[in-house]
Amino acid sequence: MDVRRTTVRDMRRTNRSVILTSIYRQGPLSRFELSHETALSAASVSNLVAELLEEGIVEEAGSVESDGGRPRVLLRVAREFGYVVGAEVGETRVRVELFDLSMTVRATVVYPIETPKPAPELAVKYVLQGLQHVIERAGVTADRVLGMGVAVAGVVEGPADAVVHAQTLGWDAVPLGAMLAAATDIPIQVDNGANTLGQAEMWFGAGRGATDAVVALVGSGVGAALVTGGSSYRGTRSSAGEWGHTTIVYGGRPCRCGAEGCLEAYVGAEGVLDRYRLAGGEVAPEADEEAAFVAVLDAVDSSEIAAQVVKDTIGYLGAGFANLVNLVNPERIVLGGWSGLLLGERYLDEVREAVGKHALRRPYDQVTIEPCELGRDAVALGAATLPVLRLLRDGGTTRRVAAG
Known part of the structure; x- marks a missing residue:
């Protein structure tokens, strides 16, 4: 392995992540503001932004006047670069929603649960059924979905092949991540519902x-x-x-x-x-x-x-x-x-x-x-931030971008 090449590649991905996260969380931002916010050089910001623009994950969003110079172009994450899905497995219902990258809801489906302790298989059935339905209702294709986050009660060990321990539901070491992943090619992440609500409120609320x-x-x-x-x-x-x-x-x-x-x-x-x-x-x-x-x-x-x-x-x-x-x-x-x-x-x-x-x-x-x-239904929104967070951490690299 070429350690130097690996290090350069990792640093480039880290810098892309820093820029993309700043644009997503604080944007729209100009290249000048990005350089100030990230402490990266103007040349690095310019080069990396050019990559992100070419890949379509970032787009121009108008301009603002600068002090004595030409107007500065503002940048934002392209809302339709991809879509994310959030699912809330509650004690009375399963809620599944599809969002664009501005976190605008494009489709929603809700399945009531009649039992206070639903079997894991029932939860998996509703989540996967809901995933298919919101994709169809939003009129998008599955390959445009960057990932799905699933919020559940209890202790979630993961994130890879998440295992759920939910005593209140009667779930003991349920391999929920593996159960969901076995039925879809869309990347799945599972987390505790309070954590997903927390992330949504910290980001947007x-x-x-x-x-x-x-x-x-x-x-x-x-x-x-x-x-x-x-x-x-x-x-x-x-x-x-x-x-x-x-x-x-x-x-x-x-x-x-x-x-x-x-x-x-x-x-x-x-x-x-x-x-x-x-x-x-x-x-x-x-x-x-x-x-x-x-x-x-x-x-x-x-x-x-x-x-x-x-x-x-x-x-x-x-x-x-x-x-x-x-x-x-x-x-x-x-x-x-x-x-x-x-x-x-x-x-x-x-x-x-x-x-x-x-x-x-x-x-x-x-x-x-x-x-x-963010209202009473913010847990599903928070769950949808899980694949967004992964997108930001990976510097915008997705299955589609990686495939060329």
Whole structure:
């Protein structure tokens, strides 16, 4: 092997990655701005941009006036250079979406799940069926799809041939990555749903500009993405962020994971509804989980049971956030997930107040608590950023470019 040639090639790919990432995350940018942002020479930027333009991954996006010189041409990633797919395997549905590289949705399909613990084979069936359907509905060909990201609950070990450990779903060492890859030539990546939501919010939403943040996913279950120094913290084997399974009450309510007193058992929508029923509240038997959760929130002014359950939920969530404030000292906490946003829309000030009652004063003064900006369905969007991130890291090299 020619070590020098390998080193030069790797450095060139690294520089392409730096330029492409800057254009994607901060663009449109001019060549002059790229040189300033990346600390690469003007000649290097010019040469590499010429390559990216020729390959079609970057395109011109107008121009801006410069000080005393000719206008500077702006550059952006070409939105239709390729497409990415994001899939969310939730506890009540599988959602699959196809995006262009501007992360504009081109097609969506949703499959309801009737059982709270779907078999892995059912999840794989819906994800692959959804992949085919969104490609057809968007009117693109499979070779234009750069990859698919899949978001699931639980601990995901990977990324190659990802293995999923999801106790709440009854999944033990499920080779989900291999199961999906066996049925499609499109590259597959799998990650935890809270992590994908976190990446989406850090790139496009309420996390932008923060370097130390927590993005909380509060839905049927509870999780969190931890960001330190601008990078995702995953721990030894990618299980960091299982905030929902930290103990909030010693010897407390049983959790779906098998332990007792987990935060998820008190704050997750399933746990909230269970506490409401045990307290004597009634839920319409035909209502799905989201409709039942909204009904409890709507009943606060007319039902003492609902009022107490919601008050307690705010308190538990505030205590859980305070633990994060004291433990990791984030500058920002983003509240996301469908039930988290429903709660935050009505009671975010009360949540902030509850955090202040439990957190140390100094780190509490340093944190802001904000709602997710990307909406209730941002997990699938976050999953679709996985192949985008790989594209950026590879400097724009894809199967199509590599083939010439």
